[in-house]
Amino acid sequence: xxxxxxxxxxAEPSHLVQELGSPEQLAQRLAxxxxxxxxxxxxxxxTVKQVRLxxxxxAARRCLEASGVESPLAFFHYPLxxxxxxxxxxxxxxxxxxxxxxTLHGLGRDVCQHFLETPVGKSFxxxxxGSARLLAEGLPLGYRTAWEHGGVSTHWSGP
Numbered sequence: 001x002x003x004x005x006x007x008x009x010x011a012e013p014s015h016l017v018q019e020l021g022s023p024e025q026l027a028q029r030l031a032x033x034x035x036x037x038x039x040x041x042x043x044x045x046x047t048v049k050q051v052r053l054x055x056x057x058x059a060a061r062r063c064l065e066a067s068g069v070e071s072p073l074a075f076f077h078y079p080l081x082x083x084x085x086x087x088x089x090x091x092x093x094x095x096x097x098x099x100x101x102x103t104l105h106g107l108g109r110d111v112c113q114h115f116l117e118t119p120v121g122k123s124f125x126x127x128x129x130g131s132a133r134l135l136a137e138g139l140p141l142g143y144r145t146a147w148e149h150g151g152v153s154t155h156w157s158g159p
Contacts, residue, residue: 020099020100021088021091021092021099021100021101021104023088026084026085026088029084030081030084030085033080033081033084035079035081037079037080037081038077038078038079038080039077039078039079039080039083040074040075040076040077040078041069041072041073041074041075041076041077041078042072042074042075042115042118042120043083043111044064044067044069044072044078044082044083044086045072045074046111046114046115047063047086047087047090047107047111048060048063048064048072048086048090049114050090050107050110050111050114051063051090051093051094054094055093055094059090059093059094062089062093063086063089063090063093064086066085066086066088066089067082067083067085067086067089068082068085069082069086087104087107090107091103091104091107094106094107124138136154137154
């Protein structure tokens with residue numbers, strides 16, 4: 001499947017494309033990601049697994065082809081731009097009659113669920129003892145494990 005056709009890319013680079021899921025929006029996101037930003041391969045693996053389950057082997061192949069990563073390994077780091085390409089292609093492959101946003105949300109939910117069933121995900125759940133608060137407080141550690149850039153913090157504003 002190819003991306004849906006949309007209006008041409010705006011002439012002014014400062015103009016943000018508002019159409020979620022358009023090839024133009026992907027191009028804008030890719031242009032803003034520093035080339036050194038990296039992410040673990042398990043995001044690739046889990047996404048491709050979900051595409052394979054829902055859309056078949058050919059759809060999964062097209063997603064890997066779009067990402068430029070042929071056989072991602074779980075704990076290796078890959079360019080974030082490759083993950084963005086993979087996620088957009090996966091969403092386009094699975095959209096059917098749903099919106100881009102709804103399809104991406106469902107894909108993210110299923111990828112997260114699968115991650116929690118892996119040894120790493122089970123360890124993370126074991127460390128938090130099923131507590132939503134401990135899970136939220138552990139997100140900074142989880143983020144640093146998965147991503148080589150940026151950061152996240154937890155701040156409680158109530159009980």
